[in-house]
Amino acid sequence: MVGSNFLPSRAMALDRLAEFVPAAGLLYEAGRNTDAGPDGRGAVSRLSPYLRHRLITEHEVVTHVLASHDLDAAGKFIQEVLWRTYWKGWLEMRPSVWRRFVEERGRQRDDFRDDRAIAQAENGQTGIEGFDDWARELVATGYLHNHARMWLASIWIFTLRLPWTLGADFFLRHLLDADAASNTLSWRWVAGLQTVGKTYLATSDNIARYTNGRFAPKGLAREAIALSEAPIEPARDLAAPPQRDLAQPSVLLVTTEDLHPESVFEGASGIVSVLTASDADLLWGDGARGFAGAAAAETAARAAAHYDRPASLIERLDAEALIAAARAAGVQRIVTPYAPVGEVADRLARLAPALAREGVTLAQVRREWDSAFWPHAKKGFFAFKERIPALLRQKSLA
Numbered sequence: 030m031v032g033s034n035f036l037p038s039r040a041m042a043l044d045r046l047a048e049f050v051p052a053a054g055l056l057y058e059a060g061r062n063t064d065a066g067p068d069g070r071g072a073v074s075r076l077s078p079y080l081r082h083r084l085i086t087e088h089e090v091v092t093h094v095l096a097s098h099d100l101d102a103a104g105k106f107i108q109e110v111l112w113r114t115y116w117k118g119w120l121e122m123r124p125s126v127w128r129r130f131v132e133e134r135g136r137q138r139d140d141f142r143d144d145r146a147i148a149q150a151e152n153g154q155t156g157i158e159g160f161d162d163w164a165r166e167l168v169a170t171g172y173l174h175n176h177a178r179m180w181l182a183s184i185w186i187f188t189l190r191l192p193w194t195l196g197a198d199f200f201l202r203h204l205l206d207a208d209a210a211s212n213t214l215s216w217r218w219v220a221g222l223q224t225v226g227k228t229y230l231a232t233s234d235n236i237a238r239y240t241n242g243r244f245a246p247k248g249l250a251r252e253a254i255a256l257s258e259a260p261i262e263p264a265r266d267l268a269a270p271p272q273r274d275l276a277q278p279s280v281l282l283v284t285t286e287d288l289h290p291e292s293v294f295e296g297a298s299g300i301v302s303v304l305t306a307s308d309a310d311l312l313w314g315d316g317a318r319g320f321a322g323a324a325a326a327e328t329a330a331r332a333a334a335h336y337d338r339p340a341s342l343i344e345r346l347d348a349e350a351l352i353a354a355a356r357a358a359g360v361q362r363i364v365t366p367y368a369p370v371g372e373v374a375d376r377l378a379r380l381a382p383a384l385a386r387e388g389v390t391l392a393q394v395r396r397e398w399d400s401a402f403w404p405h406a407k408k409g410f411f412a413f414k415e416r417i418p419a420l421l422r423q424k425s426l427a
């Protein structure tokens with residue numbers, strides 16, 4: 030199956046990007062909505078597990094694409110790449126939306142009584158053509174085309190009338206690219222919570238058209254009435270990025286949120302050792318654990334060679350391991366690429382006081398890409414999108 034072909038290495042990500050670049054212009058724009066199925070080639074890049082864990086970065090992808098196409102021709106693809114950046118920035122300024130999802134999912138796990146309906150949906154046994162195939166494809170491959178994600182989520186919420194948080198949880202447990210921002214906010218968008226009142230309704234005609242006639246399900250909901258919720262907190266300002274003092278002796282901590290530390294801490298003379306966490310207890314499913322765990326091991330070796338420093342790998346991100354690494358290196362500072370809102374950020378926030386008690390500081394360094402784009406994610410994507418060309422020009426990319 031094409032979808033299961035995600036080898037967890039940076040070389041694979043770079044090969045996939047190189048192979049995709051010639052098609053990143055109008056071919057992508059014309060074909061991106063069609064889901065050719067798990068065995069079809071399709072027009073999309075299938076870069077998401079690599080981008081999600083930053084084994085390859087948005088900056089690199091956009092740079093390579095703009096070396097072969099101008100911004101007009103590749104505009105649609107670049108816009109899609111920037112959806113990820115946008116969702117991360119949006120959630121960063123509203124962390125309570127992530128907390129609300131986690132709480133609501135916990136409540137639904139306890140309270141939702143129809144376990145059979147959830148099991149049927151997750152096992153692809155609802156009898157709904159397409160939906161059952163995508164549910165099985167997700168479990169088998171760890172990947173779904175964007176349109177299939179939208180159809181599945183819409184049918185889950187509006188036809189099967191199942192709680193959206195349990196659907197989002199099903200995705201998190203199986204996607205190789207499972208991501209706090211893109212997943213939570215996309216499910217909220219389908220449900221009519223993200224753009225208040227605007228829902229996404231999956232229709233049989235649209236599914237038939239964009240699956241090349243593979244599926245034309247019957248009995249889908251005919252309307253999608255937006256879910257509602259208590260108002261969310263207003264956007265907070267982004268914290269100022271910490272001092273980029275990279276000469277001070279430090280342990281470099283690498284997590285599965287960002288597996289390309291070389292482009293955050295280029296030539297950092299202060300790095301004395303590298304500690305990589307494979308985050309086995311923080312990722313949601315076996316697929317993502319396998320993918321990101323292997324990619325983290327590869328990154329540990331790559332970073333050790335890049336900085337010419339000793340490197341070690343831990344499975345679990347905890348205070349004891351970090352304090353031990355700082356002591357072994359004889360330093361009181363740990364630097365790490367910034368962890369956006371999600372499980373890793375929550376864990377780092379929880380363990381920071383224990384580090385502080387031992388006199389160890391933890392500095393999270395945000396990428397320039399994120400610092401350039403995130404502040405513009407305060408409102409909807411349309412306003413953000415308008416800024417893309419100017420922001421790319423500022424970065425000398427367009």
Ligand SMILES: Cc1cc2nc3c(=O)[nH]c(=O)nc-3n(C[C@H](O)[C@H](O)[C@H](O)COP(=O)(O)OP(=O)(O)OC[C@H]3O[C@@H](n4cnc5c(N)ncnc54)[C@H](O)[C@@H]3O)c2cc1C
Pocket residue numbers: 061073074075076077078080081109110111112113116173174175176178179182200204206207208209211212213215216219
């Ligand atoms: C209900 C739902 C849940 C989703 N959950 C996740 C998730 O957990 N993790 C995740 O990475 N993506 C998620 N997405 C977004 C999107 O479906 C995937 O990123 C995309 O399908 C990845 O395939 P690709 O790399 O072939 O995409 P391409 O079309 O080739 O796009 C290139 C890159 O742009 C970014 N991108 C494209 N579309 C989106 C989008 N709609 N939102 C955010 N970034 C995008 C991705 O980084 C992608 O790799 C979700 C979408 C929906 C509708």
